[in-house]
Amino acid sequence: MTQWICTANRGFATYAMEELRRMFAEMRISQLTHGEVFKIELPLEREELLGRIREQEPIFLRHIQPVERVLPLKGSADDLQELAEIARGARLRLEGRTVAVHVRRAEKSPYPYSTSDTKAVLDAVLEELGADPVVQSPDVILSLFAGEEQLYVGIATPEEMLSDWPGGAVRFQREEGQISRAKFKLLEAERAFGLRLEQFREGLDIGAAPGGWTHLLLERGLKVTAVDPAELHPSLSQYPRLTNYRKNASEVKFEPGTFDLLVCDMSWSPMQMVRLVLDLSDALAEGATAIVTIKLMHKKPLQTIKDVISRFGTGFQLRKAKQLFHNREEITLYLVKK
Template identity: 50%
Template sequence: MPSADHSVFIGTANHGYGQQAQEEIRRLFGSETKFSFMVPTEIFMFSVPVSRAEAVASLLEREPMFLRHMQPVDVELEWNGSIDTLQDAILAGFRLAAGTKLAVQVRKTEQVQSGLSAGVCKQAIDSVLTEACHIAPVVKDAELILSVFLTPQTAYAGLSRPEDNLSDWPGGAIRFRREEGQVSRAKFKLLEAEQAFGLDFTQYRSAVDIGAAPGGWTSLLLERGVKVTAIDPAKLDAGLLKHPKLTYYPKNAGDVRLQPDAFDLLVCDMSWNPRQMAKLVKGLLHALQQGGTAIVTVKLMHKKPFQTVRELLEDLAPALTLQKAKQLFHNRDELTLFLIKA
C-alpha cells in the first residue's frame, strides 16, 4: 500500500501498448519500479519508490506517450463481489466533505461476475455517498474523482484531482457521439487531439490538410470556422465540396504549389511510412507560418515506437519542435504529435 516514500497506481494504455507505457514509467522512476498486468497488454498496476505527490508531479511534467490514464490506489480491499462490502469500504476508506463535486468512475475486468456491471457498482457507490456523506456525484466539472477498479478478488480505489489522472474519462476512454452525416470516425482523433493538447481550433485562420480524404479532419476544421485547403488524390466526401471555406486539390501533395506563410495550421493523418510522411510534410513547411501548429499522426508499423518517434523528429528538425506526443484513445497503432514551427 502507498506510504510516504512509495506510491501505487493503476495505469491504462491502448491495447497492445502496455509494455511501452511501462518502459516510459521505468525510465522516469528507475529499476525499483514494479509492474503487474491486470488486463494483458493494456491495464497494469505499478508501484514507484517515491511519494504519490512526487510521482504525479513527475508524470505530469514528463507525460508518457503511451500512458493514457492512471488512478491512485489508496484503498485495497479483499472483495467477493458484494455490493455492501464495496459500499462499506468506500465509506471507511475516504473522508469526503458534504457538497464536494465528486465524480465516481468504476471499471472492472471481464472476470468479474457478469451480472455485476460497472454501472451497477457505480450506482451503489453514488447512492451510499448521497445518503451517508450528502454528496451528489457529478458527471462533469468534478473537483475530485473517486476511481474504483474491480477484479474478482480485489477492489482498488483512489481519490484524485481529474488532471492528476491524465484524463477525466474512465480509463482515458474518451467518447464522442457519432453525428448524422459524419464523414468518418477519423474526426474523433482530431477532436481528442484538440482536448489532449489544449488547443482551440476556432483560433486558427487557415489550415492545410495533407492526405485529407475522405475529409474527417477537414470537416471538423470547417465546423470550427477555419479556411481549409484539402489535398489528396482520393475523393473528398461530396458533402464537403460546396463549402465556401474549402479549397480542394485532388492531387498528390508534392505536386501542389502552396504560397509561403499561407497557413497557421497544418494537419496530416496518412497511412504512410513515417519517414516518407516526414519528407512530404517537410517539403510543405514553407507554407506554414512561423509559430504555426502542426498536428500529425505517426503510424507505428514495426512496433518500434521510441525509435520511430526519434527518427521522425530528427527528420523534421529544426523546422518543427515537438510540444507533446500522445497515443490517444482513438489512435490505433499510431501516435499523434503536436508540433510548432520554429
C-alpha cells in the first residue's frame, strides 16, 4: 500500500482524480486543499505506480509526491526536529547528491514555520549529511506537505514528481518590457515538453497579438510569421526577422513546407482551433512541431480533449497533452506533423 499527494490546477482536481481512477481502479482519495491538492492511497508498489504514470501521464495531474512518512502536526519546534531526523535517516539517499527542499501547506494548516525557516533547518542537516542543498535542478527532492493535522514527507527525483518546482508551480520572473504573461505559457511548454526553441528555424504564430509568443521566438533567433487581425505590440517592429499579416488565419496561404514550428494560443472553440491548424498544416514541413493551446469551454473537458486529439490525429502525432501551471481554462498540446 502506498500513499501520494497529488496536485492539479485549482478547480481541475476532479478531472485529475477521474484520470487516475481510470488508471487505478482500487484507489482511495481524500481532499487536502479544495479543488487542487488531494491524497490517494492504493495497493501498488512505488515503482509500479510511477511506471504506469510514465507510460500514460495524466493531463490534469500537475505534480505527485510520495508519502513515506506521516507525522502528527504539533505546531511546535518538535515538528522541525522530527523533520530533521527523517532527513538524517535518509542519508544513503541524499549523501553526495544535490537536494532541493520543497515545502507546501494546506490553506488551514497550523504548521507554524515559514518555507524559509523550514529550508534553513533542513539545508543545515543536508550539509551535515554531505548533500548539496540547491534550489534548481536537483538530483532529488525532499518534499513536505503540511496538512491540517499531519505532515506528509517524501523523497523522489524531479522526474518522479513530474516537476522540479514545488507542487509543479512553475514561476518565471516578469521582465521589463515583457509584452504579456502569455509568454510564460510557451516558456513552460518548452520545459515540460523537452524542447529548445532556438533549434527551430522558421515559426508561424497564429493569433499572435499582442505578440508574447512571437517575441519569445524572435528572442530565440527564429524567423517568425505572425498572423492576427489585431495589432502587434509596437516594440516588435524592431525585428527584421518578423513578417506580420493583419488578417484572419483562414485568409492566409503559404508555400508547402515553409515552417518547422507552429504555435497557436487563441481563444477559439476547440474544434474551430483544430480545423484552423489542420487547414494550415500544408505550410509545415514533415516532422514540424506544433504547440497549441485548447480552450476547455464546455462542461465535459475529458470528452472535448478526446475529440480534439482524435481529430488532430489525421495530420499530427500527439507527443504530449498537459494542463500546465500557466494554463487556466485550457490545456497545451505538443504535436508533430506526420
